[in-house]
Amino acid sequence: MSTVNIDRLLKRVQKPTRYCGGELNSVVKDPASVKIRYAFAFPDTYEVGMSHLGIKILYHCLNLRPDVYCERVFAPWIDMEEEMRREGVELFSIETRTPIREFDFLGVTLQYEMSYTNILNMLDLAGIPLRSRDRGEDCPFVNAGGPCAYNPEPLADIFDFFTMGEGEEVIGELMDAYNEWKAEGGKRIDYLKKIAKIEGIYVPYLYDVEYNGDGTLKSMTPNCPEAKPRVRKRIIEKLDEVAFPDKFIVPFMDIVHDRVSLEVFRGCIRGCRFCQAGMIYRPVREKSPDRLVRDAVSLIGSTGYEELSLSSLSTSDYTRFAELADRLLEFTEKEKVSLSLPSLRVDNFGLGLMERVQKVRKSGLTFAPEAGSQRMRNVINKNVTEDDLMHSVGLAFDGGWITVKLYFMIGLPYETDDDIAGIARLAEKVVERYYSSEKTNKRRAPSVNISVAGFVPKPFTPFQWAEQNSPDTLRRKQRLLKDEIHNRHIKYSYHQSDVSVLEGVFARGDRRLGDVLVRAFELGCKLDGWSECFDMEKWRRAFLDCGVDMDFYTRERGADELFPWDFVDVGVTKEFLAAENERASRAETTPNCRQKCSNCGAAALCEGGRCSVYTEESSLNAVRKMREQ
Amino acid sequence: MNDYCLIYEKTDAAKYISHLDFVRVMGRMLRRASLPAAYSEGFNPHPLMVFALPLPVGYTSGCELMELRLAEEIPAAEVESRLRTAAPAGINVLSVREGKSRMKRLRYALYRVTPERMPASAEGFLARREIVVEKKTKSGVKDTDIRADIIGISLAGGHIDMTLSAGSDRNLKPDVVMRAMNKYIDGYDSGDCEYHRAAIYDDGMEEIK
Numbered sequence: 138m139s140t141v142n143i144d145r146l147l148k149r150v151q152k153p154t155r156y157c158g159g160e161l162n163s164v165v166k167d168p169a170s171v172k173i174r175y176a177f178a179f180p181d182t183y184e185v186g187m188s189h190l191g192i193k194i195l196y197h198c199l200n201l202r203p204d205v206y207c208e209r210v211f212a213p214w215i216d217m218e219e220e221m222r223r224e225g226v227e228l229f230s231i232e233t234r235t236p237i238r239e240f241d242f243l244g245v246t247l248q249y250e251m252s253y254t255n256i257l258n259m260l261d262l263a264g265i266p267l268r269s270r271d272r273g274e275d276c277p278f279v280n281a282g283g284p285c286a287y288n289p290e291p292l293a294d295i296f297d298f299f300t301m302g303e304g305e306e307v308i309g310e311l312m313d314a315y316n317e318w319k320a321e322g323g324k325r326i327d328y329l330k331k332i333a334k335i336e337g338i339y340v341p342y343l344y345d346v347e348y349n350g351d352g353t354l355k356s357m358t359p360n361c362p363e364a365k366p367r368v369r370k371r372i373i374e375k376l377d378e379v380a381f382p383d384k385f386i387v388p389f390m391d392i393v394h395d396r397v398s399l400e401v402f403r404g405c406i407r408g409c410r411f412c413q414a415g416m417i418y419r420p421v422r423e424k425s426p427d428r429l430v431r432d433a434v435s436l437i438g439s440t441g442y443e444e445l446s447l448s449s450l451s452t453s454d455y456t457r458f459a460e461l462a463d464r465l466l467e468f469t470e471k472e473k474v475s476l477s478l479p480s481l482r483v484d485n486f487g488l489g490l491m492e493r494v495q496k497v498r499k500s501g502l503t504f505a506p507e508a509g510s511q512r513m514r515n516v517i518n519k520n521v522t523e524d525d526l527m528h529s530v531g532l533a534f535d536g537g538w539i540t541v542k543l544y545f546m547i548g549l550p551y552e553t554d555d556d557i558a559g560i561a562r563l564a565e566k567v568v569e570r571y572y573s574s575e576k577t578n579k580r581r582a583p584s585v586n587i588s589v590a591g592f593v594p595k596p597f598t599p600f601q602w603a604e605q606n607s608p609d610t611l612r613r614k615q616r617l618l619k620d621e622i623h624n625r626h627i628k629y630s631y632h633q634s635d636v637s638v639l640e641g642v643f644a645r646g647d648r649r650l651g652d653v654l655v656r657a658f659e660l661g662c663k664l665d666g667w668s669e670c671f672d673m674e675k676w677r678r679a680f681l682d683c684g685v686d687m688d689f690y691t692r693e694r695g696a697d698e699l700f701p702w703d704f705v706d707v708g709v710t711k712e713f714l715a716a717e718n719e720r721a722s723r724a725e726t727t728p729n730c731r732q733k734c735s736n737c738g739a740a741a742l743c744e745g746g747r748c749s750v751y752t753e754e755s756s757l758n759a760v761r762k763m764r765e766q
Numbered sequence: 767m768n769d770y771c772l773i774y775e776k777t778d779a780a781k782y783i784s785h786l787d788f789v790r791v792m793g794r795m796l797r798r799a800s801l802p803a804a805y806s807e808g809f810n811p812h813p814l815m816v817f818a819l820p821l822p823v824g825y826t827s828g829c830e831l832m833e834l835r836l837a838e839e840i841p842a843a844e845v846e847s848r849l850r851t852a853a854p855a856g857i858n859v860l861s862v863r864e865g866k867s868r869m870k871r872l873r874y875a876l877y878r879v880t881p882e883r884m885p886a887s888a889e890g891f892l893a894r895r896e897i898v899v900e901k902k903t904k905s906g907v908k909d910t911d912i913r914a915d916i917i918g919i920s921l922a923g924g925h926i927d928m929t930l931s932a933g934s935d936r937n938l939k940p941d942v943v944m945r946a947m948n949k950y951i952d953g954y955d956s957g958d959c960e961y962h963r964a965a966i967y968d969d970g971m972e973e974i975k
Contacts, residue, residue: 145958147782148824154787159779161854387794387854389783441794441852472797473805 140234141227146220154389155183156217158231162384162439164196166206168233172319173312175199175207176230176240176277180247180255181666183211187386188394190448191246191283191304197382198305205312208232210243212255212664213262221262228262237263241315243277245296247285250643251636251665253292257658260295267655269297269342274325287370287417288596288702291643293341294651298329301337301705302370303403305379310335333363337371339705340364346648346701352689354647354699369706370417372742376403376424381432384439396444396477397436399429401461405450406730406750408737409507410518410721411549413595414450416709419739420748421454421730426461433465437474445469446477453478456755502533505544509559515724516551518599518717523563530567535576540584541567547614548592548606551722557614560587561621568626586628589618591637595644596702597709599717604693605641608634635673636665642690647701650690653683708739731755768804768836770845771867773860773975776827780856785820791854792832799852801845804835818869818974819932819966822939827963828860831974833867861975871968874917875932877940878925878964882957888919888926891951899946912938912946919943932966 147153168174177196179186186192192209199207208230213221221228227236237243243265245256257267265279266272272279281292282300289299300307311332318328333340343364347355359366373379385397404421405414433445445465455461462478469476506526508514514521530541545560564587571583591611594603606614611634622629643650657679664670680687694700696715703711713736720727727735730750734740740748776783783791793813796803803813818831836845846862853859891897894913901910915931915938926947930938940961948956966974 148958153782153823154779154784157779157782159855387791389779389791389854390787391790438798441797441799443793443797474797 139236139239141229141236143226143229143234146217146224146226149220150217151214152183152390155211155214156231157389158234160389161387163209163232163386164200164207165232166200168206168235170203171206172204173206173242173315174235174240175205175242175244175312176210176237177207178210178237178243178245178256178259179212180245180252180259181212181249181664182214183388184390184392186211187388187392189246189248190398190400193382193385194380195244195304195308196386198308198380199312201380202309202312204316206232208235208240210237210259212252212259215664215670218258218262227264228259238265238277240277242311243279245279245281247281247283247292249666250285250640251671253643253654254658254662254665256292256295257655258663261658267658268294268651270294272297272325276325278325278328284414284417285644287413287705287707288644288646289339289341289705290648290701291646291650291654293648295654296341298332299339299341300371301339301368301707303373304371305373307335307337307371311338330361330363333361333365336369339368341648344704353695354701356699357701357704367704367706370708370742372420372422372708373403374422374743376400376422377428383432383435385436385442387440387442394446395442396446397433397440397442398446398448399432399436400424401429401447401449401452401455403449404739404750406454407451407520408518408717408727408729408735410516410599410717411507411546411592411595412450413598416597416714416737417707418450419708419730419737420743421750423455423457426457426464429461430464430468434468437468437472442474444475444477446479448479502538502540503542503544504529506563507544507546508549508556509545509561509563510556512724513549513552513556513559515726516721517546517549518721518726520726520729523566526563527566527570531570531574534571534583535574539571539577539581540586542586542588543567545587545589546592547589547618548611550592550594550600550603550718551724554614554617557618558621560589560618561623561627564622564627565624568624571626583626584628585624585626586630589615589629589631591632591634593637593641593644596700597705597707597714599714599721601645601700601714602694602696602698602718605638605691607691608638611637633668633671635676636671638687638691639665639673639676642687645694645700646690649683649685653679653685656682708737708742710738713737729759732759768839768864769866770834770836770842770862770864772832772834772849772862774830774832774853775858775860776821776825776830776856777858778856780854781824781826784823785817788821789815789817791857795849795852795854795857796834799845799848801840801848802837804837816869818867818872819875819937819963821963822941822961825961825963829963829965829975831867831869831966833869868968868974872933872966872974873931873969874929874967874971875963876927876929876965876967878927878962879940879944880925880960880962881944882959883955884921884924884926885947885951885954885956888921888947888951891947892916892919894950897946897950899942899949901942912942916943927964929967 196207199205210230260267278297280298281296282304286299314332329340332338343361344357345360346357349355402423404418406421409415507519564585567585571577594600594605615631657676660675662675734751805811814835816833821827842862842864849859896911897913898909898911900907917929919928944959968974
């Protein structure tokens, strides 16, 4: 065991608190007292990684075990990387400054495709071979999980294994298997074969892949008896009973989400057809208000945070939302803690709540109608009407807010130019709503900010077959929208389209992208999620050098095509997704899970194959809610 | 008014916390200690805390002074013990007492610098009438004569102790002095240095603590 000395380096870098460790509530153990050392990596900078809830949960789960010491590691910023390479300092853990190479596991969470080159850079800094097949017996097991792991294939050469789904239980099984394997005295491959039998674990090395003449996937077959033909994702059925940290690490520096974040439920009842999260986290499972309030009290007490936020895909869809909000506000108001409620839906929140929540600051409110025309909102199954939006925006304006932000996507399947122009029309109506109300202050000018992103088709969504618009097409559509905006109160911003293309290529990519990734890293690509670092020219060069065509991955996919990610069983079936795509083409909506069960397949993941989201009561409540509006 | 003066040390990892971040760290420490801070009025209420002299990033200190106002009257000993429990590693609360401090009269500070290599002597350096270094100011980098702000320098056992002007009117940081020593003392190369603030003084050279 050794440690690196970084004191000299810390004097020379911009933000030393990214690397110095010693934060309140970080776990201190004697490394000599444990059997397994686990380095948990977030492949982006400290302030991004420390904002992520998943890392806090798994750090807690692993450190609950006396035989494991889990430490954190992040991607160093450019200045620190330069110092490390110059001084020959290897990538190290935050807690004990131990070289990552000396750990038993390096677990990486995959949140975003554009962080993939950071993973390679971190492996390189750690002195660990980039490709799984080049790693020796003394290397850590390099593994990954998180939403992007549901299509692991572009990273199949890099990782020794992947975990599909929620990690709280399976990570313990992996640790137990490690102890057994150590006792048995096996080789590296023996451990991988051993865990291939665990539900949710995918070992890419144990599968052979064949392609058709046109480049599409022909087959993917296990090459040993331990590997399963299909890998089913893991879920935690009873969220109230699973471990959740009673302490969060409190960073010394300002991080992106610097607050206590409570996970209210997993999954989403809505079924927006562009949304991967809405499909891969099914079925919906809630925590009880009792558990959430208890967690809130203990976390605020142990961290001293001044802000509490509820996290989920659509917070107002929580069945006991009013009760929870009341009970939390009772506590937060007394403690002078502010409560933030992101992800409220346009169609179901009240002004009273909004005012209580934002008592102090009337900052901007954000709405996500996603598409400009009703036809297009039906295509994507965003069951929000123009009336809903006008109603909510009106409440906000009348309540004293003057800035609203509206999120949209362009480049969606079945989209026409008129649908894009609809974004401008909708934004203008929002401005009009401000001036037509008697309650708004006309001496102040409203500000309607529309933020437009290019649509990226993702695996396990009804749009996984769709073509992704080329940057040229997107630029044409962006210009078209710009020309349609004639109101000075509307501010228009859009996302860089080159990044979206790469995101799409890797999201629906296959094993052949592994070489491109390594090549891009060799050419100097890293921190691609940071616009000041992103360099499309290098990426183009990498694709060219490897003879891989980006267009192959952004094209429309054949109805019967076998996808690289089809071997993963996320619950929701391919048949359901295909049927949803059909309905989208006819601009037909699908009711949400509480209104009517559409047999998406996620029920198969639950005990007894029964999902409890749709009940007679839930459908009655849904009807009642609709009548009230 | 429930005013308190707090003296604390800043060491280990805590030395890397910037002043701006430190204000937030303190706010959270108060909440963990269940000490009800008095808040400022306005759009973004913040706990009422005043720091005597911001500490540069990377410096340790044994004499940090802050004033704090609480919404309730709580005995100083109680405040002290609760803060001690709530403090993160590297922030060590040394004392808490009721009332205001003399921080407005702060004029000088004593720093202990630990370089990799010691100079043979500081006498020639101190005998100079002018010590000109490039100093960053709000309007850019400019040549500044810092001689008048060096009150004294003594060498002892691997350390350079220096008393310098401190406060909002005139302030000199020891890393600037080290730059000057490297420039003016023939053949001297200090290497990397550790900086530690050891004491602060008022206009009568009486220690504020």
